[in-house]
Structure formats: C-alpha cells, structure tokens
Amino acid sequence: MEMNLGFITLEGFMRRDDGNKKKLKFCFISCGQFGGRQGDELARLGHDVYALNTSESDLSDLKIVQNIIKLDGYNGAVKDIERGQAAIKDNRDKVLSLLSNSDVVDADFVFVIAGMGGGTGNAAAPIILSNLSRVRKPFNGKPSFGAIVSVPGSWEKRGIKKNARWGLSHIDELIKRNACGSVTIVDNEKLFTMTEGIFSDTETRLEWTDYGNSTLAALLTEVAFLTSLPSSKTFDEDELLDVLSTPGYYSSGKCYIYEDDSLEVNSLTSLIEKSFRESPTANDFDYELDAVNGFVAVIHPKHKNPIISDSEFRTLEERFGRFIANAEKPHSGLIDNSNWGTITSRGKHNEGERNKAILYTGVVCSALPDRIAKMLEEIDREEQELELKKNERKNKTALDLSAFKTIAKNEVATTKEPVNSEFDLFGDSNSKSNEKDDDDFML
Numbered sequence: 001m002e003m004n005l006g007f008i009t010l011e012g013f014m015r016r017d018d019g020n021k022k023k024l025k026f027c028f029i030s031c032g033q034f035g036g037r038q039g040d041e042l043a044r045l046g047h048d049v050y051a052l053n054t055s056e057s058d059l060s061d062l063k064i065v066q067n068i069i070k071l072d073g074y075n076g077a078v079k080d081i082e083r084g085q086a087a088i089k090d091n092r093d094k095v096l097s098l099l100s101n102s103d104v105v106d107a108d109f110v111f112v113i114a115g116m117g118g119g120t121g122n123a124a125a126p127i128i129l130s131n132l133s134r135v136r137k138p139f140n141g142k143p144s145f146g147a148i149v150s151v152p153g154s155w156e157k158r159g160i161k162k163n164a165r166w167g168l169s170h171i172d173e174l175i176k177r178n179a180c181g182s183v184t185i186v187d188n189e190k191l192f193t194m195t196e197g198i199f200s201d202t203e204t205r206l207e208w209t210d211y212g213n214s215t216l217a218a219l220l221t222e223v224a225f226l227t228s229l230p231s232s233k234t235f236d237e238d239e240l241l242d243v244l245s246t247p248g249y250y251s252s253g254k255c256y257i258y259e260d261d262s263l264e265v266n267s268l269t270s271l272i273e274k275s276f277r278e279s280p281t282a283n284d285f286d287y288e289l290d291a292v293n294g295f296v297a298v299i300h301p302k303h304k305n306p307i308i309s310d311s312e313f314r315t316l317e318e319r320f321g322r323f324i325a326n327a328e329k330p331h332s333g334l335i336d337n338s339n340w341g342t343i344t345s346r347g348k349h350n351e352g353e354r355n356k357a358i359l360y361t362g363v364v365c366s367a368l369p370d371r372i373a374k375m376l377e378e379i380d381r382e383e384q385e386l387e388l389k390k391n392e393r394k395n396k397t398a399l400d401l402s403a404f405k406t407i408a409k410n411e412v413a414t415t416k417e418p419v420n421s422e423f424d425l426f427g428d429s430n431s432k433s434n435e436k437d438d439d440d441f442m443l
Helices: 032-044 056-060 081-090 092-099 102-106 120-132 158-176 188-194 208-226 237-244 265-277 310-323 370-394 437-441
Strands: 026-031 048-053 067-070 109-115 145-151 182-187 248-258 291-301 331-337 356-365
Touching: 026 032, 026 102, 026 120, 032 048, 032 056, 032 109, 032 120, 032 208, 048 056, 048 092, 048 102, 048 120, 056 067, 067 092, 081 092, 081 120, 081 158, 092 120, 109 120, 120 145, 120 158, 145 158, 145 188, 158 370, 182 188, 182 208, 182 370, 188 208, 208 248, 208 291, 208 356, 237 291, 237 331, 237 356, 248 265, 248 291, 265 310, 265 356, 291 310, 310 331
Parallel strands: 026 048, 026 109, 048 067, 109 145, 145 182, 182 248, 291 331
Antiparallel strands: 248 356, 291 356
16 A cells, blocks of 8 residues: 555555455545644545635645645634634635535545634534535435534633534534534544553654544544455445434444453453544443444454354344444444554555454444533533623722823922933923823823
8 A cells, every 4th residue: 555644554454455446435525724634644545635724824734635725815714713604605616616526426425524613614514514415415315424523622712612612503403403414523632631652653752633633534444444345244335324424423443352352241342442432532422322323343364263253243243232222223244354464654564463353333422422511511601600790790880090090290309400411311301291191192
C-alpha cells in the first residue's frame, strides 16, 4: 500500500487484494479547522474529501486534501456562529456546487465533519446536513448521510461550550426528525485523558488531537474494508450502511483477542466494553437502554485452531445482544484472515503477530453520552445564574459619576522660574489655561 500514512497504523488485512475493489465508497465534507484536520487523515487513506473553511491559514495547513473550498469574503469566523452562517449563505453557489458534485451524490455514505466549538464548522454542519437529503438517495428508507463532530472538553471556555450547545441542539433536532443518519461523537475530554504518554512508532510524542484524528480515520477505513472480505459469516456492506444510516449517536471501537485470553461469558462482555473504552469516540452511553442499532465483527487467523471458535462466537453474539438490549436486530460477522501484522508510513509493515484476533464494534444510541449531556445541562444552569445576577444588578442604583467630573485643584506657591534655570525646558510658557475641564481631553 503505497501512501503517506503519517501517524496512521493500519491492520495487515488491509493488504488483501480480494477486498480492495469492493470496499465501500465514503465521501467526507470537512468543515472548519477540526473538519479539515480530520479530513486530511482520511484523505491519506484514499477517501474523497472536500475541505470547506473561512480561514485561508487553516486551509493552507492541510497537507493531503486536494479539494479546497474557500468561503470568499471572510478570513475566519472568530468562533462566531452568525458569522459562519453568513459565510455559508454568501457563498451559496459554492456550497450548492459541492452538494451536486458526483462524489457527494454517488457515494455509499457521506459524512459531514465539524467541531462543535467554533464558528465555521458549527454553522456549516446543520446547514449542509439539512440539504443533503435533496441530493442523496436514502438507504432502505433511512438517511444515507451523517456526521462526525468533536465536542469541547471541560477545560474549554464557556463561550466554546455554548457554541457546542447550539450545534448539538440543531443536529439533535435533525436526528429526532429522522433527517440525519448516525453522528459520530469525538469527546475531547476522553481523548485528552486517554492519550497521555502515547508515542508514535518513531518515538515521537503524539498530540492528543493527532492521535484522535489518525486513529478514527484508520478505524472507519478498516471497518468499511472488512465488510468486503469473503467469509462464511459475513458482515457485509449493506449491514454497515444500515447501522450508519440509523439516526442517533454513533460510537465504534476495536480491541485484540489473544490466544491466552479467557473467552468465558463475563470476559466476552469485558472485551466488548474494552473496544469502546479504547476508541477515539465517546463511550459513556447507556448502551443497554439507548442502543437502536449496532454490529460486532471478528477477524481471526485462518487455521485449524482459531482464536475464537464458532461456538465462542455465538456466545459473543449473545453477549453483544445483551449489551445493547434495546437494539432488536444487531449485525455480526466472523471473517477468516491470513494477512496479519501492521502497515505504517511509507508502506512499511510487520508480518508477525499471527496469534491474535481483532474485535470490531459499532453502536448507534438515541441519546447523547453522559458527560456531554451533563456539560450541556451545566451550561444552561450557568447561563440562568448569570442572567439572574444581571437582573439583580439592574435593580441597584447606579453610581452617578457626573459629580466627579470637576478636578479639585490645590493652591500651591508659584515661583517665577525653576529652581535651576538650566533645567527649564519650557522657557516662557507660564500662561495658565482657563478652559473648561472637559477641554482637558482635547489634543
């Protein structure tokens, strides 16, 4: 696989020739700074990516994306949603041209990527999602498009969180109207916490944002490719599209299963939980009660003593069904594989590690993850408290400063000239001004 992967690491099965020609076609519309950076990583993997932004500098930072859409008349949105909306509307023809592009119209699924804390992406995402239904055919009666959004961490400013509240409320409305498919949530709080001390294979310390962008790009691409691989129990393209097209909030993950791992019932549940916990996507959902669709798939070595037997996989299916009990028809697949190791930048790969299987999971839930829901509630409380304090201050008598306009002057003894005339810079400038006090501000 000849491509510049940057920090991305792919699983060895991505080298298989029997899946390359059939993999799903995704298209990504990357809005704003976060959208562009996430889109750049997806472009490394050969996906169709269109980057849209008000900021020339953000667009110039992109290394891989070729399809650039600069919103004219603006150089950034300064985290102002109204300014971002105006930029979209003022560049209406450019946006409509993008939406009618064959890559957008003909893709199997379209993702709109945006950060929920800024101005451009936050404003653009609901507008573009609202209009994709005009150009996209539904999948089995469901929207064949969705979103990937990042949500501010607890340390970020109140204004950023208020922006996120605005963006998420509009996206949530689309979900409730079944006018948008799955929305992948990247929680900055989780991502920052889980990436402390993570290094690349070149011993370079990874920024948490770089780790999240590269890991999510790899995860989406591997799952899509997995659906095209032949097997006795296939998790196919339409099953993945059925999950992605389901309105709700999507989380996905993966983890390894080794030969010496226990596959008892409780251990299988722990593996499912681990796959979400180690994912770049949010995972603090109520999976049991809020799940509406999902999948579990395992790719394992093809030999006489597999890592996971057919009976163990049936138990895994049963445990996954209990894990997302509210989802009535989750999908599953068990795929044989003989291409292992990993693929890294410049085509380097490691042929070892044949003694493991890989578990992939994905779930769509009807409600937001717990931390983000609480953050939005906290912002509401803070806004109400702030408004209350403002109203209380209105009832107080305002301080009248007009009485302090006159400058009190003390009479001092005057001298005809400085103590030492050699230091006199003003010469004969002893005339006094009789102007009014307000004239003291004149230059």
